[in-house]
Amino acid sequence: xxxxxxxxxxxxxxxxxxxxxxxxxxxxxxxxxxxxxxxxxxxxxxxxxxxxxxxxxxxxxxxxxxxxxxxxxxxxxxxxxxxxxxxxxxxxxxxxxxxxxxxxxxxxxxxxxxxxxxxxxxxxxxxxxxxxxxxxxxxxxxxxxxxxxxxxxxxxxxxxxxxxxxxxxxxxxxxxxxxxxxxxxxxxxxxxxxxxxxxxxxxxxxxxxxxxxxxxxxxxxxxxxxxxxxxxxxxxxxxxxxxxxxxxxxxxxxxxxxxxxxxxxxxxxxxxxxxxxxxxxxxxxxxxxxxxxxxxxxxxxxxxxxxxxxxxxxxxxxxxxxxxxxxxxxxxxxxxxxxxxxxxxxxxxxxxxxxxxxxxxxxxxxxxxxxxxxxxxxxxxxxxx
Amino acid sequence: xxxxxxxxxxxxxxxxxxxxxxxxxxxxxxxxxxxxxxxxxxxxxxxxxxxxxxxxxxxxxxxxxxxxxxxxxxxxxxxxxxxxxxxxxxxxxxxxxxxxxxxxxxxxxxxxxxxxxxxxxxxxxxxxxxxxxxxxxxxxxxxxxxxxxxxxxxxxxxxxxxxxxxxxxxxxxxxxxxxxxxxxxxxxxxxxxxxxxxxxxxxxxxxxxxxxxxxxxxxxxxxxxxxxxxxxxxxxxxxxxxxxxxxxxxxxxxxxxxxxxxxxxxxxxxxxxxxxxxxxxxxxxxxxxxxxxxxxxxxxxxxxxxxxxxxxxxxxxxxxxxxxxxxxxxxxxxxxxxxxxxxxxxxxxxxxxxxxxxxxxxxxxxxxxxxxxxxxxxxxxxxxx
Numbered sequence: 073x074x075x076x077x078x079x080x081x082x083x084x085x086x087x088x089x090x091x092x093x094x095x096x097x098x099x100x101x102x103x104x105x106x107x108x109x110x111x112x113x114x115x116x117x118x119x120x121x122x123x124x125x126x127x128x129x130x131x132x133x134x135x136x137x138x139x140x141x142x143x144x145x146x147x148x149x150x151x152x153x154x155x156x157x158x159x160x161x162x163x164x165x166x167x168x169x170x171x172x173x174x175x176x177x178x179x180x181x182x183x184x185x186x187x188x189x190x191x192x193x194x195x196x197x198x199x200x201x202x203x204x205x206x207x208x209x210x211x212x213x214x215x216x217x218x219x220x221x222x223x224x225x226x227x228x229x230x231x232x233x234x235x236x237x238x239x240x241x242x243x244x245x246x247x248x249x250x251x252x253x254x255x256x257x258x259x260x261x262x263x264x265x266x267x268x269x270x271x272x273x274x275x276x277x278x279x280x281x282x283x284x285x286x287x288x289x290x291x292x293x294x295x296x297x298x299x300x301x302x303x304x305x306x307x308x309x310x311x312x313x314x315x316x317x318x319x320x321x322x323x324x325x326x327x328x329x330x331x332x333x334x335x336x337x338x339x340x341x342x343x344x345x346x347x348x349x350x351x352x353x354x355x356x357x358x359x360x361x362x363x364x365x366x367x368x369x370x371x372x373x374x375x376x377x378x379x380x381x382x383x384x385x386x387x388x389x390x391x392x393x394x395x396x397x398x399x400x401x402x403x404x405x406x407x408x409x410x411x412x413x414x415x416x417x418x419x420x421x422x423x424x425x426x427x428x429x430x431x432x433x434x435x436x437x438x439x440x441x442x443x444x445x446x447x448x449x450x451x452x453x454x455x456x457x
Numbered sequence: 458x459x460x461x462x463x464x465x466x467x468x469x470x471x472x473x474x475x476x477x478x479x480x481x482x483x484x485x486x487x488x489x490x491x492x493x494x495x496x497x498x499x500x501x502x503x504x505x506x507x508x509x510x511x512x513x514x515x516x517x518x519x520x521x522x523x524x525x526x527x528x529x530x531x532x533x534x535x536x537x538x539x540x541x542x543x544x545x546x547x548x549x550x551x552x553x554x555x556x557x558x559x560x561x562x563x564x565x566x567x568x569x570x571x572x573x574x575x576x577x578x579x580x581x582x583x584x585x586x587x588x589x590x591x592x593x594x595x596x597x598x599x600x601x602x603x604x605x606x607x608x609x610x611x612x613x614x615x616x617x618x619x620x621x622x623x624x625x626x627x628x629x630x631x632x633x634x635x636x637x638x639x640x641x642x643x644x645x646x647x648x649x650x651x652x653x654x655x656x657x658x659x660x661x662x663x664x665x666x667x668x669x670x671x672x673x674x675x676x677x678x679x680x681x682x683x684x685x686x687x688x689x690x691x692x693x694x695x696x697x698x699x700x701x702x703x704x705x706x707x708x709x710x711x712x713x714x715x716x717x718x719x720x721x722x723x724x725x726x727x728x729x730x731x732x733x734x735x736x737x738x739x740x741x742x743x744x745x746x747x748x749x750x751x752x753x754x755x756x757x758x759x760x761x762x763x764x765x766x767x768x769x770x771x772x773x774x775x776x777x778x779x780x781x782x783x784x785x786x787x788x789x790x791x792x793x794x795x796x797x798x799x800x801x802x803x804x805x806x807x808x809x810x811x812x813x814x815x816x817x818x819x820x821x822x823x824x825x826x827x828x829x830x831x832x833x834x835x836x837x838x839x840x841x842x
Contacts (some may be wrong), residue, residue: 088571138651139655140653141655141658141659142651142654142655142658144615144656178610190694202621203476206617206618206621206643208617209617210617223766226594227742228659229657229661230619230658230661232591232595233591233595233654233657233658234621234654236587236591236624236650236654237620237623237650237651237655238656239625239650240624240628240647240648240650240651240654241647241651243625243628243632243647244643244647244651246638246754247628247631247632247641247643247644247647248644254640255639255640256632257631258628258629258632258643259629259633262625262626262628262632263625263629265621265622266523266524266527266622266625266626266629267524267600269618269619269621269622269625270524270526270527270622272614272618273526273527273614273618274526275569275617276615277526278612281551310827338637345486405728430789456754
């Protein structure tokens with residue numbers, strides 16, 4: 073870890089309080105990899121693959137227990153069936169959250185804790201997918217994991233119902249799990265769902281508001297609730313299944329939350345400046361959608377001349393400003409950058425990752441035991457595809 | 458109980474298998490009351506009021522624990538706040554389900570079990586209200602408990618999110634309940650949510666299908682999943698909190714399910730032939746909406762000449778048949794009646810109530826202990842307002 077971190081003091085733009093923290097040498101999300109090692113993504117990939125191997129059978133069995141109509145929608149959503157019900161190769165996402173559950177359990181309680189936590193890992197993945205089903209309905213998103221979203225195939229009502237059923241299934245799995253940690257895990261996961269709902273509400277509300285009415289603190293709180301909460305909950309559940317002490321459970325939760333926020337910040341940077349050939353999205357897609365992502369909000373609230381320019385561009389729908397698309401995207405991205413939004417997001421992401429590492433070191437002092445979680449945190453914050 | 462029942466053999470229209478059962482002397486839903494007693498509704502009203510007294514504080518505390526936006530929608534939905542956030546007198550429904558939880562607990566475990574089950578009663582009421590919030594979005598219903606539905610006030614997205622949060626809150630309440638029955642109760646309630654989702658899906662699917670493609674068995678299965686399941690679950694949870702034996706828990710579940718189906722049958726009869734001055738809905742509202750309620754499906758599947766007439770009327774949207782509204786309603790209702798739909802529904806309701814009574818007698822043999830549950834079952838199946 074030390075090799076990649078250096079002690080420094082950062083003051084992020086946008087008025088967040090000063091924090092003594094560690095920062096990476098290179099901006100997060102832009103590294104090129106120098107040979108194999110725990111941070112080149114291969115270890116994380118291996119963890120994710122191993123996770124799929126243990127969690128998928130539990131997940132499939134849970135989904136197979138659903139009544140016909142709900143099962144069909146769930147199997148489609150997880151990529152295990154085509155819309156017509158024929159088997160598909162499966163593209164159920166990266167399994168980051170169940171991997172965090174299992175890896176946290178193993179870090180704090182060894183292989184037996186990892187094995188005991190498989191059902192909890194499946195429960196977290198079910199909750200994640202319930203929120204995706206509902207978010208896609210609310211946001212009218214038509215594509216998820218390179219396929220038409222469930223609501224476009226089955227209609228709004230059935231997509232909502234399938235989401236409802238997946239939430240119930242997640243909490244049923246935990247209620248039926250005889251492990252002594254399962255009840256505490258269920259309470260924690262249910263509380264997390266409420267936080268996810270609040271995060272999604274805040275996101276929608278933020279997008280509707282005028283540029284002048286958006287605050288950076290609320291944007292960060294929204295991202296924490298929407299993205300950080302479930303990553304934190306996943307780590308905390310792993311700790312609970314390892315029989316960890318209360319403070320270690322909280323440290324693991326904080327680790328996941330901070331890593332989740334770092335991930336969101338990097339994801340937002342990529343959404344503006346990412347290479348379309350690597351992201352699979354058009355350049356500046358988030359800007360075209362006038363999305364109030366974290367770098368944009370940091371820029372808007374910076375009090376700089378570029379902030380005013382950005383607000384002016386953002387108040388006019390994309391394509392209506394009398395500019396060519398490329399020029400409009402370039403100008404908007406430049407305004408965010410000149411207002412400090414890009415630097416702020418990268419410094420903030422580094423800050424969050426440093427905090428995540430501190431929490432991880434608190435809960436899992438032995439570097440070897442912490443290696444898997446570190447690899448996962450690095451993986452999510454570096455991802456650009 | 459004996460006074461109101463008589464042994465008889467019924468063969469309902471529509472091909473349901475013959476069942477030796479008991480039937481009321483008067484068709485259910487048409488009784489006039491003869492003086493005070495356990496069956497005049499006063500005992501049930503007292504139970505419901507007492508239930509509100511114990512469950513409302515638990516429910517309020519749970520809802521107050523929600524983050525701001527979700528709390529606001531929940532308080533509106535429960536009638537405790539107006540849309541602008543000012544306090545309202547409250548009209549949170551009749552509390553039938555929590556009353557069943559508490560009354561079942563008391564019937565099987567005495568006053569201490571009743572007291573212990575208050576949190577479970579609140580959880581069941583939260584689940585019921587989560588389904589109402591979502592069903593109203595899906596069905597585009599604009600009025601609930603004489604007020605605009607939540608989605609018409611807060612939008613689809615927030616109504617969906619508030620429903621999600623209420624489901625999570627219900628299961629969190631149980632997960633945080635130290636009572637030894639709480640884990641089994643949570644598993645049962647979560648499984649019930651899946652069944653409710655399937656029921657709502659089946660209902661929507663049924664309404665979309667042509668008259669010729671609708672079966673009576675599937676319509677009954679839909680009604681059981683949509684209405685019977687949660688009433689059954691409520692009774693089962695009460696039994697679990699009373700520490701009842703497994704077979705008594707199942708008997709209580711069956712009691713609630715059968716009473717729930719009886720309720721639905723009566724409700725459907727009222728939806729066609731109910732007195733608008735008592736129901737508050739226009740005469741024949743369900744027929745005008747071309748709703749495939751149970752009497753209608755029984756009529757459609759009766760193989761009678763009136764069935765063909767009814768299908769002909771139903772295939773044309775209401776008001777497009779070249780008849781005056783009153784005439785169209787009257788003709789359609791007559792076709793349902795002539796095809797045996799009304800008689801079938803009343804016999805079937807009586808049959809279901811008789812089965813409910815048998816299950817109740819199995820779980821709670823002492824008539825005095827069973828009195829409250831009997832009063833509630835009578836109340837729901839007689840209700841016409």
